Amino acid sequence: MNPEPVFVLRTMDDRPFIPLHWTERLHDDMLKRAELNYSELSERRTTRDFSDRDVDRRLIELAILSGSTAPNGAHLQPWTWVAIRNEELQIRLREAAEHEERKTYSERMPEAWSEVLTPLGTDAVKAHLTDAPWVVVLFKQKKRQRSNGEWGPTYYATESCGIAAGMFIQAVHNMGLVTLTHTPSPMGFLRELLERPRHEEAVLVMPIGYPAEDAMVPDIHRKTLDQVAVFFDEQS
Template sequence: MKSPDHIMIKGYKHVSFEAELFSEQESIKKSIAFHDWLDKRRSVRDFSDRPVSKQIIDNLIMTASTAPSGAHKQPWTFCAVSNPTLKTEIRKAAEIEEKETYEHRMGERWKKDLEPLGTDMHKPFLEIAPWLIIAFKKAYTFGENGEKHNNYYVNESIGIACGMLISAIHNAGLVTLTHTPSPMNFLTKLLNRPSNERAFLLLPVGYPKNPAYVPDIKRKQLDEVAVFYE
């Protein structure tokens, strides 16, 4: 007998879910291939100014929005900026904060840890990359009468969404890097975001410059990042 396509649970509709199942060998093969492919992803700072269509950006954001979230509140807004004037304003404001961070907020150990990555207070990629995607987290939402309704597990939810966004960018043959100037209040002001939104992460998105160079870094091995209880 065929199962129904939906059932009611506590008065709410639940639809039938069908997973795509593989044999163990197929799953092993696919998991290896996915790791090897994702392991090629790198944070890139050398961007080309080659245009990226808005349709691609639309698809990337919609992919990020498939992420799970606390009580399915989807507590995020992704602001996509391609306007050159606005990108210049964002760069200027970001570099003011970065200068303060590098000169006064960072300890010597932090600066030493960053040396192999070659970062500094100058962020030209904020103007060169054709798109900037700024992820805002929604601490709460407003009801019909303007009352506040808290969202749940906001940082966890938007963190997962941003991870999926980064993977989607890599999947589209594009590059990005995670930029977190601190504080990021200037983004709320420049983008005229409402009071319930807080800037969480800035991702420049585009094609890599030819040639582009990245630090020669190594990722931790399995025994350094996992503990098994069998």
């Protein structure tokens, strides 16, 4: 016999709940929206060639707010977005990043990594950090201060920040701007340069702006659905 289901009743001591706000859509509308979303995202490309055209700060704020809607471990929202539109600071950021990248490309990079980067044309020169009008650095918060004043861990901070970054990138693309995901290695210098506390760790650097008129991207292609997905579908 199957055991009787157990229902756990929430008490007044629990965090209050509110009704889910959800809009049901007709199937045809759902399909149309899904196809449009995929069509628009399929045009997204990582871009290293930026125009110096300015970008309204409100657009960056809305991209950050969009990224911050991401699901995250225990709703701790373990991220800090540092948005930079400051020529002097961007120069310092580029100099520090290129210092580490030169070591990576000349000393640290294993052959297997170099093998897959070569077709993409990357090198230690990171002009995008000064060419783009904005640079956003995403930090994950490894700890949080508890109500009793003690420091406790956050949970799934890396995964949470990864999801948030993806939603941020979609927002940037959706508004008509371009970006790229840059991970200088190691990234410890970013905490000091951007005056972040010890419990925060940089995970991603994203220059943002309009593409240069002569911007070029590698002639590469994405995997097909059959190459990336496995379905267990009893109705097919």
